[in-house]
Amino acid sequence: MRFSQTLIPTLRENPVEAQVVSHRLMLRAGLIRQLNAGIYTWLPLGLRVLRRVETIVRQEMDRAGAQEVLMRAVQPAELWEESGRWAHYGKELLRMKDRHDRDFCFGPTHEEVITDLVRREVRSYKQLPLNFYQIQTKFRDEIRPRFGIMRGREFLMKDAYSFDKDVEALDVSYKAMFAAYQGIFQRCGLEFRAVEADTGSIGGASSHEFHVLAESGEDTIASCTNCGYAANLEKAVSGDTEVASDGTPEPMARIETPNKRTIEEVSSFLKVPVEQTVKSLIVETEEGLIMLVLRGDHVLNEVKAMNALGVTQLTLPEPERVRELTGVPVGSIGPVGTEITIVADPGTQMAGGFVCGANEAGWHLTNVVWERDLPAPRFVDLRNVTAGEPCPRCDSGTLVLHRGIEVGHVFKLGEKYSQAMNAVVLDENGREKTLVMGCYGIGVSRIVAAAIEQNHDDNGIIWPMALAPFQVMLLVINPKDKALMEAASALEKGLSAKGVDVLTDDRDERLGVKFKDADLTGIPLRVVIGGRSLKEGKLEIQSRRGGDPTTLSPDDAVEGLYQMVQQELALNASS
């Protein structure tokens, strides 16, 4: 393809709205343009990358035995009412009405549609297992779209749904998808982690997320330095099973702490380490008020709290509201003598007792011990792990934290949808059996952004070979020179015959401009075709990743470049 005939609107300056690297570079390299908040048009170069990802996903899904279908974006409300999600999904669901005033939505996901299809078309256990996937545009009306493609509202997603006769069979389907995902991200040339994830409001047995490691990631993931344990922070647990040891704590005492409100203030005022204090958090749930008690330096994990309490809504009210509800200013709330139900993190069972609010402004209690000074509450993990804590799975490892971009999610759904929508088959005994489902998503467009987050330098994108819009860029120094253009044409022809995609920069631009754009667009191999070196029978080949340029004769160039492309692809080939 010729640069001069393709719309590749590169930008010299940084667009103001772009905060993260991938967003900035996608705009500057001319891959995308914004249409609306969280909605982007894919330009020719960007679309080629998107297609590469799609192709890899499609090949690996096919290989794993999934069948491709295409469900449509617009879905009738009836199905969502059947599953119960019409009422529960909230504002992220883009709802609309047709001319007959009937309700529809633009699908953010397709569990209902596929379950409806399967219940209509599948009758017998003999037809199982089944796994359908599609690559489709989704719309989620995000509260705050940001980071360009990374958290857009309209995006491209691969979603797959498996149907099995029982949980054992689901396990097989799940493992196959897990393996396929590893192959996909590996082929994309991405550094990623599969982590255990919270199953969230959907419930279900188990779930893994696939994260591309990048500083700009919106998620935090914890992994073990020694064993394979890795989990989303929402789910990660500490191996630190600190329980009350022996030793006789002092009796509980009431101490005046004038104007000391925060943990830090109280801790330094009383000269007690924060590890010996607790914080008492009042949360509002649909089940009413709950007091959560955590060690002073620990951070509440709301997902864990919601799971532990069995609630779907949990908010930390504003300080004024807490005062209204309890009659005590936030800094002085404590578990002793309260009538609110208490749930505590195991980390509050410290041997020497703890410091907590006295439920009276300006007073705290010290040496408080569960059971001795107040009834023991239910203890359950409520907090975020921190870096350096022991691994929960092995003896010698410690946890490290990374930032990650979630690009894939596999999920054992169980019978949530099949039961609600009555998707059944007849088993060996002629009995109706509810199907057991799994669902598996990949953010196809997000992978493009994630790949850039992980592969760039100050000058622009550095595409992994497998995702590059073109593998080779021919940089013709002077396109008016017929000999040079002929050399370029010959190379284009030879390479495309071998399946290598070539972009030829034939613009009548200064050399510096072309080099800058070549760097920006990140095409992995760059061939400089100039009069001087061509006369010497040499072509200069430079990898975008850096390193010394190599030279090839025009006769060897096609084969040489082809080999270089193949070599780099082979590095990430899935097994």
Place this chain on the structure above:
RNA sequence: CGGGGUGUAGCUCAGCCUGGUAGAGCACUGCGUUCGGGACGCAGGGGCCGUAGGUUCAAAUCCUAUCACCCCGACCA
């Protein structure tokens, strides 16, 4: 949903406070010079100053409303 910010040429921005015929750099067009890492000169084209009201002899500038986009927050007692 709350708070903040910005809307002026394709892009990045000045002008607004203190009202008086709309600017710069880059990009674009033409000519010339130059040209193996974002050249230079000359000459050009391009903007209802987001939109709608209002104040005024006069509004990009002041006031009101509205829309859009961006950022922060929606959590640590």
